[in-house]
Amino acid sequence: MSETTWIAGIEEQLKGKLNLDATALDLNADIPTLTLKRDNVIAAIALLKDSGFNFLTDLTGIHYPQLKGSELGVIYHLHDMVKNHRLRLKVFVSISDPTVPTLTELFPGANWMERETFDFFGIHFKGHPNLKRILNMDEMNYHPMRKEYQLEDGQREDKDNSMFGR
Amino acid sequence: MAEIQLENDKINLGKAPEGYEGPGFFATTLEKAVGMARANSIWPLPFATSCCGIEFMATMASHYDLGRFGSERLSFSPRQSDLLMVMGTISKKMGPILRQIYEQMAEPKWVLSMGACASSGGIFDTYSVLQGIDRIIPVDVYIPGCPPRPEQVLDGIMQIQKLVENESLRRRDSAEYKALQARYGLV
Numbered sequence A: 001m002s003e004t005t006w007i008a009g010i011e012e013q014l015k016g017k018l019n020l021d022a023t024a025l026d027l028n029a030d031i032p033t034l035t036l037k038r039d040n041v042i043a044a045i046a047l048l049k050d051s052g053f054n055f056l057t058d059l060t061g062i063h064y065p066q067l068k069g070s071e072l073g074v075i076y077h078l079h080d081m082v083k084n085h086r087l088r089l090k091v092f093v094s095i096s097d098p099t100v101p102t103l104t105e106l107f108p109g110a111n112w113m114e115r116e117t118f119d120f121f122g123i124h125f126k127g128h129p130n131l132k133r134i135l136n137m138d139e140m141n142y143h144p145m146r147k148e149y150q151l152e153d154g155q156r157e158d159k160d161n162s163m164f165g166r
Numbered sequence B: 001m002a003e004i005q006l007e008n009d010k011i012n013l014g015k016a017p018e019g020y021e022g023p024g025f026f027a028t029t030l031e032k033a034v035g036m037a038r039a040n041s042i043w044p045l046p047f048a049t050s051c052c053g054i055e056f057m058a059t060m061a062s063h064y065d066l067g068r069f070g071s072e073r074l075s076f077s078p079r080q081s082d083l084l085m086v087m088g089t090i091s092k093k094m095g096p097i098l099r100q101i102y103e104q105m106a107e108p109k110w111v112l113s114m115g116a117c118a119s120s121g122g123i124f125d126t127y128s129v130l131q132g133i134d135r136i137i138p139v140d141v142y143i144p145g146c147p148p149r150p151e152q153v154l155d156g157i158m159q160i161q162k163l164v165e166n167e168s169l170r171r172r173d174s175a176e177y178k179a180l181q182a183r184y185g186l187v
Helices: A002-018 A041-050 A110-121 B030-039 B051-060 B095-104 B115-120 B150-165 B175-183
Strands: A033-036 A055-063 A072-080 A085-093 A099-101 A124-126 B020-022 B025-027 B044-048 B083-087 B110-114 B141-143
Touching: A002 A041, A002 A085, A033 A041, A041 A072, A041 A085, A041 A099, A055 A110, A085 A099, A110 A124, B030 B150, B044 B051, B044 B095, B051 B083, B051 B110, B051 B115, B051 B150, B083 B095, B083 B115, B110 B115, B110 B150, B115 B141, B141 B150
Parallel strands: A033 A085, A099 A124, B044 B083, B083 B110, B110 B141
Antiparallel strands: A055 A072, A072 A085, B020 B025
């Protein structure tokens, strides 16, 4: 029950300052999850950082091809180390306009995490100091973790059928 | 060729190469002498990237001890090593780096590919993994396994030793070797 009281406090704060949607908060997930819009996500995270959530555990992307209009998402995991509270934030954008503002000014650790998200999902972070591929080859012309591809990758020239009994 | 007879017959001495023996001297060909010296003092470069690297650490440790075979001194500098041991998954981004390391080694050099990932990409049949290092550098011995046990690694090293021992001194200048280098785009 203390779980709901602290998150209610957070929700009050965010609602008051940022006009949040009532359905944004999900308490049935493993950790409290807030779904935000890309316009207010940086402001929300700044507010949360000031109220104790000063550790960015993870920043990653996700692609739900069936959610037309909001296929790509950026997931942030925040952690308040003093009170041991964890919070997940989700921002969904359309695949035709995959732009999200960058978090690097608030959390310098987001720099490489946003590069990885760009590398694998193609989400462009506006204001990022060095947005380029980090793990894949620079010449790659697609974003591998998007769910738009066949199970067997058609672009590969180095598939060796003799090795895998195809 | 004569073997030394000792009273205690339980000692195994290494076989001497073929040659002519007399009182106080042993004559053999330069190739055999150099081959024997090289084979018993291979200095490897452990290019360890993944799990096979950990298995190699076990091989170097005292229980399996690669140092018995002359590989006591490992070097991470390609300029000072004879054998490039590629142990682990090589991603496509790592490929040019591996190639540069290979090019920096001085002749004569040998390449050992340890594990499934280095030999053929292993279980990672994916867009980011190089499907075998023999796509970019010539390999002498492959050790299959995921990871291969230290005994298998030692067997691979012994096969390299056989190659080193029996290699002609002129092999690196031969047309066949140059053609091999050309196939890989190495000058």
